[in-house]
Amino acid sequence: MEREYDNIPGTYPLDSRTYRKGYHVNMFLMSLNKAECRDQFAQDERAYLDTFKMKEDQKLAVIERRYLDLLKLGANVYYAFKLVSFDRQPPQVMYGQMAEPRLTFDEFQQMMLGGGRPINGNRSVEEWNNG
Amino acid sequence: MAKLIAGMGTSHVPGLGAAMDNGKTEEDYWKGLFAGLEPLRGWHQANTPDVNIIVYNDHATEFSLDSYSTFTIGVGESFKPADEGWGPRRVPEMLGHPELAWHIIESAMADEFDLAVNASMDLDHGFTVPLSIAYGQPKEWPTAVVPVCVNVIQHPLPTALRCYKLGQAIGKAVASYPDEITVGIWGTGGLSHQLGGERVGVVNPEVDQRFLDNLSKDPLANTRLSHTDFMREAGCEGVEMIMWNVMRGALGDNVEEVFRLYHIPVSATAYGAIILENR
Ligand SMILES: [Fe+2]
Numbered sequence: 125m126e127r128e129y130d131n132i133p134g135t136y137p138l139d140s141r142t143y144r145k146g147y148h149v150n151m152f153l154m155s156l157n158k159a160e161c162r163d164q165f166a167q168d169e170r171a172y173l174d175t176f177k178m179k180e181d182q183k184l185a186v187i188e189r190r191y192l193d194l195l196k197l198g199a200n201v202y203y204a205f206k207l208v209s210f211d212r213q214p215p216q217v218m219y220g221q222m223a224e225p226r227l228t229f230d231e232f233q234q235m236m237l238g239g240g241r242p243i244n245g246n247r248s249v250e251e252w253n254n255g
Numbered sequence: 256m257a258k259l260i261a262g263m264g265t266s267h268v269p270g271l272g273a274a275m276d277n278g279k280t281e282e283d284y285w286k287g288l289f290a291g292l293e294p295l296r297g298w299h300q301a302n303t304p305d306v307n308i309i310v311y312n313d314h315a316t317e318f319s320l321d322s323y324s325t326f327t328i329g330v331g332e333s334f335k336p337a338d339e340g341w342g343p344r345r346v347p348e349m350l351g352h353p354e355l356a357w358h359i360i361e362s363a364m365a366d367e368f369d370l371a372v373n374a375s376m377d378l379d380h381g382f383t384v385p386l387s388i389a390y391g392q393p394k395e396w397p398t399a400v401v402p403v404c405v406n407v408i409q410h411p412l413p414t415a416l417r418c419y420k421l422g423q424a425i426g427k428a429v430a431s432y433p434d435e436i437t438v439g440i441w442g443t444g445g446l447s448h449q450l451g452g453e454r455v456g457v458v459n460p461e462v463d464q465r466f467l468d469n470l471s472k473d474p475l476a477n478t479r480l481s482h483t484d485f486m487r488e489a490g491c492e493g494v495e496m497i498m499w500n501v502m503r504g505a506l507g508d509n510v511e512e513v514f515r516l517y518h519i520p521v522s523a524t525a526y527g528a529i530i531l532e533n534r
Binding site: 128129132133134135136137138139140143147150151153154156157158159162192195200201202203204205206209210212215216219222223224232235236237239240241242243246247248 | 269270314315316319320321337338339340341342408409410411447449450451452453454455456457458459460461462481482483486487488491492519520522523525
């Protein structure tokens, strides 16, 4: 079923649709809260991922740290943070990678220091399409 | 009888806690913000209640897709800072106030609010960062706490109005608590921010400032916003602002705003803080 918020551009809320699509990938991400799971993942990422009922494209997106693809495959950003933290990266690295256009850490910081992404022009898919 | 003295609203950005934990508050990026927080800390020093009821959300730490209640209240004797993926923050344990927590549970139940009860939840940045903002880096926290966790992550979320009404039920419960204690209530999270997707980094000062104005001038206006309004206008994660409605609902009709700070950016977030004294 469509939702009222579906035409907010570039936005991936966790709802019943993403819940089901992303259940296993999010539960993998959540497991990184535990030090012993982080150790297992560090030892052999692929082998650890194989202990979860994730789809192959989800596993590859994890291994290749493709964060936007992860969201598209059902991961939620709060869960995705666990992977960024695992890598000891600041979140701005992930933010920049997801941004359209893609931004480096410094470019993302600069955008925020300049007042952030403006709301005007970013409210709806229609606003995006009209440039 | 217990007395609810004031409410605070504050964002709970993890970076803020990390800046304090890692001694970075004097760096250029943070200096201005922490200077701006000085009066807030002064107010807290002069007005430390016996207990703070802290409304926060758990970020896939203790609660997840496996189990996430809409409203959960912590009845433990104490609570530990959680490991969210980079090891727990090195901040003191938080002492609970089970007696007040249970009183709220019973009183709210009579008011049609069935709160999930939890005795062992670890508390993540959503809870510990506001404590650090208010009280800095003490050896022990100066107040006991009652954690109230709101699901603002996994839709369907409680409405903005429902959050306000929960606040009213909590306010009523505090007013009927028999011991002579002082109580504060904090709403945390927000203000405008979006952390995921191509639109990451969107903020909206106009909507944030109106929300802050409304807290004292027209609090019900903040209950008429839909989740889509919040997500569209204040970013996907800006919907956290509904937790401030719990805080506001607990206070009386007349509040006086005695502190406000608004600062962009903290990480990807528009930082906001406010103190409202109950009149
Ligand atoms: Fe939050």
